[in-house]
Amino acid sequence: MAAKPKVAIAWLGSCGGCDEAVVDLNEVVLTVADATDIIFWPVAMDFKYHHIESMGDGEIALSIINGHVRNSEHEEVARLFRKKSQLVLAFGACACFGGTPGMANFRSKEDIFNWVYRDAPTVVNPKGNYPQPKSQVNGKELTLPEFYERVYALNQIIDVDYYLPGCPPPPDLIANAVTAVLEGKLPPRGSTLAPHKALCDSCKRNATKPTRLAIKDIKRIHEVEASPDTCFLAQGILCMGIATRDGCGQSCININMPCRGCFGPVEGVEDAGAKFISALAAILDVETEEEMKQVVDQLVDLAGYTYRFSLPVSMLKDIRNTR
Amino acid sequence: MSDFEPKVVCFSCKFSWGYLADEDALASQIKNWVPIICSGKVDAKHVVEAFKHGADGVLILGCPEGDCHYQDGNLEARKRIYLLQKTLQSYGIEPARVSIQLSRDPEGTTIPDYIRKMSESIKKLGPVRRTASPVK
Numbered sequence: 001m002a003a004k005p006k007v008a009i010a011w012l013g014s015c016g017g018c019d020e021a022v023v024d025l026n027e028v029v030l031t032v033a034d035a036t037d038i039i040f041w042p043v044a045m046d047f048k049y050h051h052i053e054s055m056g057d058g059e060i061a062l063s064i065i066n067g068h069v070r071n072s073e074h075e076e077v078a079r080l081f082r083k084k085s086q087l088v089l090a091f092g093a094c095a096c097f098g099g100t101p102g103m104a105n106f107r108s109k110e111d112i113f114n115w116v117y118r119d120a121p122t123v124v125n126p127k128g129n130y131p132q133p134k135s136q137v138n139g140k141e142l143t144l145p146e147f148y149e150r151v152y153a154l155n156q157i158i159d160v161d162y163y164l165p166g167c168p169p170p171p172d173l174i175a176n177a178v179t180a181v182l183e184g185k186l187p188p189r190g191s192t193l194a195p196h197k198a199l200c201d202s203c204k205r206n207a208t209k210p211t212r213l214a215i216k217d218i219k220r221i222h223e224v225e226a227s228p229d230t231c232f233l234a235q236g237i238l239c240m241g242i243a244t245r246d247g248c249g250q251s252c253i254n255i256n257m258p259c260r261g262c263f264g265p266v267e268g269v270e271d272a273g274a275k276f277i278s279a280l281a282a283i284l285d286v287e288t289e290e291e292m293k294q295v296v297d298q299l300v301d302l303a304g305y306t307y308r309f310s311l312p313v314s315m316l317k318d319i320r321n322t323r
Numbered sequence: 324m325s326d327f328e329p330k331v332v333c334f335s336c337k338f339s340w341g342y343l344a345d346e347d348a349l350a351s352q353i354k355n356w357v358p359i360i361c362s363g364k365v366d367a368k369h370v371v372e373a374f375k376h377g378a379d380g381v382l383i384l385g386c387p388e389g390d391c392h393y394q395d396g397n398l399e400a401r402k403r404i405y406l407l408q409k410t411l412q413s414y415g416i417e418p419a420r421v422s423i424q425l426s427r428d429p430e431g432t433t434i435p436d437y438i439r440k441m442s443e444s445i446k447k448l449g450p451v452r453r454t455a456s457p458v459k
């Protein structure tokens with residue numbers, strides 16, 4: 001029998017939701033398991049990194065890597081799988097754009113450490129201990145991965161062949177992606193294995209969107225009882241669908257929550273946040289400068305809203321609030 | 324900090340700014356000047372991109388209120404810039420680094436003055452803080 005293609009599912013800085021999404025393939029996962037040899041999947045099976053280290057370069061057909069890179073361990077694992085794999089798929093919003101943990105990039109490592117180990121009200125740390133990559137305990141040296149200055153998307157650390165965004169990616173796109181690899185029917189390298197258009201394009205609520213959207217007042221979803229079938233923007237609720245890639249299956253919209261942007265920007269757009277800001281400005285129906293300020297000033301954490309999943313890959317990734 | 328000369332990128336609408344002037348002569352006085360047709364054409368992306376490429380401030384000169392050749396491009400720009408100021412603050416880019424002026428100067432002689440004035444206030448803020456390159 002010909003050897004089956006080897007597939008690895010690795011996680012870096014990840015919550016486990018992406019692995020759960022693979023499990024959510026249900027019986028399809030059995031087909032995948034039949035057609036491939038899953039050689040690494042820490043969430044589901046017991047394999048060790050040294051098994052991977054002992055493999056030849058390029059021996060793994062496909063590595064599905066989820067999670068962002070924040071420390072030296074993440075980087076080491078990412079580089080290991082890149083070396084041993086023919087194809088690397090950045091899986092999920094964190095691997096593709098840095099994801100929600102990427103919002104930490106609004107703060108420096110120093111800020112984060114000071115809060116977590118010193119200033120947070122629940123912290124008791126009289127000796128002022130901070131985690132160190134190396135420390136001496138009873139004459140022995142203990143090591144920890146080094147915490148980096150910021151969060152990185154996977155392609156800022158290693159070369160990535162394909163992208164599948166989402167928080168987490170939906171089962172149909174996962175199945176399509178794996179099938180495409182197995183059958184060798186892949187688009188050009190560097191492609192995102194999801195539709196190219198914006199979410200609004202397939203949104204059921206699109207029919208209720210007026211020809212010219214005009215918001216006079218911005219509301220947050222918890223402040224109102226949102227209509228279950230009217231366009232969120234028409235109701236004055238910020239929805240990222242206008243600047244977000246389609247393909248998620250509208251799991252949020254279906255439960256009456258506006259889009260938060262986990263699929264990242266549409267094809268060809270580099271900076272998701274800037275694009276959303278331009279779109280939002282266009283639909284704000286305010287005449288005078290005072291009126292404009294009144295509406296915009298109500299917005300809480302606009303930057304967090306617009307860059308919720310994509311801060312580490314934003315155009316301003318090298319610019320940092322250091323205060 | 325005293326020898327810090329801020330880089331200011333200026334987008335100005337041709338319908339109100341410097342249309343009577345010799346563009347080349349004016350351009351020789353103004354660094355990083357981008358004459359455009361309608362300030363409403365300035366996307367948030369263009370401002371963000373200016374900062375990405377090393378700008379310390381971005382100045383947009385649009386037509387006076389009610390005088391946009393395309394009805395309300397200048398007001399669109401003003402909304403966009405205000406939203407952008409709010410967003411950029413989270414990056415540590417102070418609102419004063421992005422400014423929009425809705426006025427008119429066909430000769431364009433005041434454009435360098437506006438830029439000088441903005442440079443002065445940015446000088447006090449210092450350069451935009453940037454971090455070292457990634458580990459890669």
